[in-house]
Amino acid sequence: IADRAQCAAVDLLDQTRLPESLTRCVCETLPQLHDAIRRLVVRGAPAIGIAAAYGVTLTPIESSDSLETARTKWIDAIEYLATSRPTAVNLFWALDRMRAIVESPESVSPELESMEATAKGASSVESLRVSLVAEAIRIHEDDRAMCRSIGRHGSGRLAECRNVLTHCNAGGLATSTFGTALAPIYYLHEHGKTLHVYADETRPLLQGARLTAWELAQAGVPVTVITDSMAGGLMRQGHVDAIIVGADRIAANGDAANKIGTYPLAVLAHYHRIPFYVAAPTNTFDLALASGDLIPIEQRDGEEVRCPGGPSGRTMVPENVDVINPAFDVTPAELITAIITERGVIESPNVDKIAAHCGSPIANEVG
């Protein structure tokens, strides 16, 4: 994700084209960005939040717009972008931060104060626009710091492992940099301890095969891609020392929604007494939801199941046969060994520990 001084566009790496092609997808309008999120051009809970925050700054504001008109347009844009995907809470968290700026222009940021000093006579609309850009950049920068901190906190848990299994992509491509689930692996790699990673291919959209494998290989971390169905057999053979995944939303009790196929891994880890870690920034917690049963689960187009080779590929399911395509499943807290956030590690997560963790002061390296 690249930000522009002019905020004329949000510049994304088109993840649907990886690993064959490094193609940019430049979104100049709100519908383009909405579509990019919906089609998974940009995906991964934190990255969706960052993209949406920048997306708000694409709102077409006329120079003649009154402050009230401009605010309405920005709020409309926030509500429109919130409809792009339903499960990852980071999207709503980032949009809520942008909404707070729109609704409270009096909370002037340091950046805005200095910019205002050099921009005498700028209208209050223009001031607000500058504040929104500053907030989007701050969301982006905060994410970088959170990922690095997750890496540091998680590294102790994986330091003794040789083989770690992950699902989907919760790496640099899912965040600003470094990732969440992959952050401890990158952190250890930087510090001279390189693990071997088994990457579940992650049907239907193969983010593990296409994205996790690509970014780990780029970083020099050895990686082996397996079909999702192979993970259990590897665990039985003793080839998996730990499992680490990201999360799209975590309820107040620690139940975690993540890419479809995460829950069976947690059951398999439990059966084989393998630690199962969820790595996510604290903005992934949705403390308004008592349990994971309340997390809305996105149902995606069945074509993703019917055509494993992509939209132009061979249709593998007979036409007259139904498919289902839930994009996420929910792993109950009791199957999670620990949740790793930028603030530290929540061992055997439950409602009290999570409330205390989220209320605790943020770690030094963040904010």
Next chain:
Amino acid sequence: IADRAQCAAVDLLDQTRLPESLTRCVCETLPQLHDAIRRLVVRGAPAIGIAAAYGVTLTPIESSDSLETARTKWIDAIEYLATSRPTAVNLFWALDRMRAIVESPESVSPELESMEATAKGASSVESLRVSLVAEAIRIHEDDRAMCRSIGRHGSGRLAECRNVLTHCNAGGLATSTFGTALAPIYYLHEHGKTLHVYADETRPLLQGARLTAWELAQAGVPVTVITDSMAGGLMRQGHVDAIIVGADRIAANGDAANKIGTYPLAVLAHYHRIPFYVAAPTNTFDLALASGDLIPIEQRDGEEVRCPGGPSGRTMVPENVDVINPAFDVTPAELITAIITERGVIESPNVDKIAAHCGSPIANEVG
């Protein structure tokens, strides 16, 4: 599988082309049939055995060949066909039946006796050839009867279910007709009780999406295809009443090798207290192997993992990244609720029960 009176060819339905295209693959030579088994044109443990039995009759025998020369050629053909795939024991079982005919020509079958009566002066080579064809046909017919009997024995276990989950294809396409795992479902459907089936797509080669979905839909049984990663979530939601799968080889203690991805289903079934059934003819037992750890597991070409849409489809794994592709995994007996054979049901299978079952007289409707 169609047999020809002349034994000039083995006529197979090319299962690699399903569900788009009903294409025949006619094998006129041993290498063609070997290749058809290796490429999964014909697949499914019982069907491989039947195809290989007919395949032996393709051995090129010259009219000038002595009995000894012809026998050597047939034995060579049997040994060659045995190298086509390593895991399914039915292949070796069927070839052993053919070998017994080659090596014991004095064990003249009733069919041969009647044919000999009308074929005065036929050479002993010709007699043996006729015996081999008769034996292949008998293997084929025995399989039909075994499948129907498995259907009957298994039907009681599924009669109270509404939703049954299966993996890979252990249906009519994997056998002569009716299948093994799908046999109880077809049996119940014939008797007015229609279940809904969840078919795991079964990566990498998608036999569930392509074959199980196709044949159940043809038969009028409602079926929904899911990615392999969705099965756990469905079980958690209470949408799966039982799991039934086939087997490629079962050790003396009841450990069962089946398509990769079967073992994690058994663990998930155990965790959710859902019955997990293995349906297979008794020729699937390999009593020479004490446990499943001794079952050889075929490792297949990584391209099957790299290209989910088939050989001409998009490559989803970066070139410099490794993949693995074990075709089977082993489910330990303690995770199997019951094994259903043509002779009956082995509850909580173990070495003693299996030995007794295999030594018991075969059920009336078979043989």
